[in-house]
C-alpha cells in the first residue's frame with residue numbers, strides 16, 4: 001500500500017491530488033487495473049469532480065455548508081459535528097480504472113481530498129490492483 005500526505009490550509013478546502021496519484025500509478029508499472037483510494041479520517045473525504053473551473057469546488061463547499069452549517073444544533077460536543085456529517089455525505093473511498101498505465105478519468109475530472117476540519121495533515125491510502 002502507498003500513502004500520501006496532504007497538507008490542508010483551511011477549515012474547509014478541496015485539495016486536488018490527481019497528479020500525486022498519477023505518479024504512484026506510473027511507479028507501479030501496472031498497465032491495466034484499478035486504483036483504490038481511501039482516507040482513514042472522520043472529518044474529511046474524497047471526491048471526483050471538475051478541476052477546470054475552481055468555482056465548482058466553491059459551490060460544493062458552500063452548498064454543503066448551507067445543508068450542514070458549522071453552528072447547527074448537534075449532540076457531538078467537539079465543535080466539528082458538521083465536519084463529521086459532511087465527511088459521511090462525501091464518502092471516504094474512490095476507485096479509478098487504470099488503462100495503459102494511466103488513470104482513466106474524464107476530461108474535466110480531478111481527484112480531490114475534501115477537508116472539512118482543517119488545517120491538518122491527512123493521509124490517503126492507495127492500493128493498486130492489477131487486472132490484466
Ligand code: ZN
Nearest residue numbers: 076078080081
Ligand atoms: Zn469530532
